[in-house]
Amino acid sequence: MKKNVLITGTSTGVGFESAVLFAKNNFKVYATMRNLSKAIELQKIIEKESLDIEILELDVTKVATIKTVVETIIEKDGKIDILFNNAGAGFAKTTEQATEAEIRWVTDVNYLGVVYCTQEVLPYMRKQKYGQIISVTSVGGLVGQPFNELYCGTKFAVEGFMEGLATYVSDAFNIKITCVEPGGITTEFMNSAIEKTASEGQFATGEYLPIFERYMAGNQKRANESKEQVYQTGLEVATVALAIAQNENPPLRIRTSKWAEDFCDLKTQADPDGTKIVAQIKDSFL
Template sequence: MNIHSNKITIMKKNVLITGTSTGVGFESAILFAKNNFKVYASMRNLKKAVELEKRIAEENLDIEILSLDVTKIDSINAAVKTIIEKDGKIDVLYNNAGAGFAKTTEQSTEAEIRWVTDVNYLGVVFCTQAVLPYMRKQKSGQIISITSVGGLVGQPFNELYCGAKFAVEGFMEGLATYVGGAFNIKFTCIEPGGISTEFMTSAIGKTAVDGEFATGEYLPIFERYMAGNQKRAQESKEQVYQTGLEVATVALEVAQNEQPPLRIRTSKWAEDFCNLKTKADPDGTKLVQQISKTFL
């Protein structure tokens, strides 16, 4: 708070959000801006910023659009430098950028394996690496990463995607055990189930992109998998698939929480799906405390 001329001004927190051209990132940028955040909305392809630019103009939102490709370190560092030069700080990093992928390990190319890892895991690592020096210096900050129920539970044809999301979970948990307490930096993994956005369309596209994928001994398993996906997609009354706004709302609640959890699921379906993995320590707080005590 700044006090000047008997007026109290509440300083906005700023937030860098990756992957804001569509889906959860798009909804998050708008929602955070409407709730007293200065939003730096980043995306790889600025040609996809048209809809967000339209909403910014219509609603007079405090959002600045930045170019940021999470697979390129120079792009990440340039975006962070821009924010620091303008605001002198970064309060929240919101790692949202990611991409679905469903294909067998055997039938995935080296390029595909590297791509799914770069987008879903290494992008989080390098974005986090870029902001940590500033958060550490200011002795405050928050890093939020969209992972998935696939970051807790491995699933058919999703092992490469799940592997990347498991890695994000371990990365965030490890940081929380020592960086969190020492420098007042908070870490949270947000774990949605299915999301009804372009993300799901992309995931299915990556599944069926090669004609040879749905052949051979994997074919009957794959057919059962796809049939199950279609059935769940039709069960909207059970909210298997959430909207981007519903997930963005959970992210906002985490960003506004003075004591946010290490991990949080975004729906009852997601909670039930992960129950066997999470019931002993649903929000991850106990484990972080135990590990910190054990090693530090």
């Protein structure tokens, strides 16, 4: 029987590429997205290549839609093998000048969405005594960056959440946990984040403005001079996620490029894949 995988945020980028790649590698894919009107390109590929992908509506900020999708999968397959928490949103703005609505939005999408999706699949994985939860975080989940503190905060939160889970559900219920940590990605995610930041530059005013201008200039310089080194394609990141899904003993953490590895080196050199800290916590608490 094929393993099935529930992937969030599959309308573009890493999620889109992952849905196609997993299906081509003998997985049954439940490709979910908030807005089904964005499913046209994925549907075309499904039909052209006869891929085993079912597209479902799921908004990670709305628990009812998560419950509905999980129940649909259980009714059809009786199991959920892999949850791939991919949905996320970029955000760059000073804490002082971000609105309450913006702070809640980025937290809901990037952190609470992961929690809610994980919460819904855990009972089924626990009962079946196996499962895998893969979450796309970011190098921003390990290293804080200017004007990205609210975004980084949500990714740090996912890292802590996943690490905490890994300390007890892996041994007790054979549920494997991994954080996939990309650097820059040349997808709609990156473009929309930069465009949103640039168009709302008026929020970086006063004493923040010269710092913000240096930040944006640095982003543009990296994009122009080091694109191949800094930025990966969605397919490259999806390929790492597939390898994790096929790994019988996956790491807790994995960076998806040399640039990402180098960028996080000061944070990760003592325990690159997170296995040492999980073992230490188990020894200390369990």
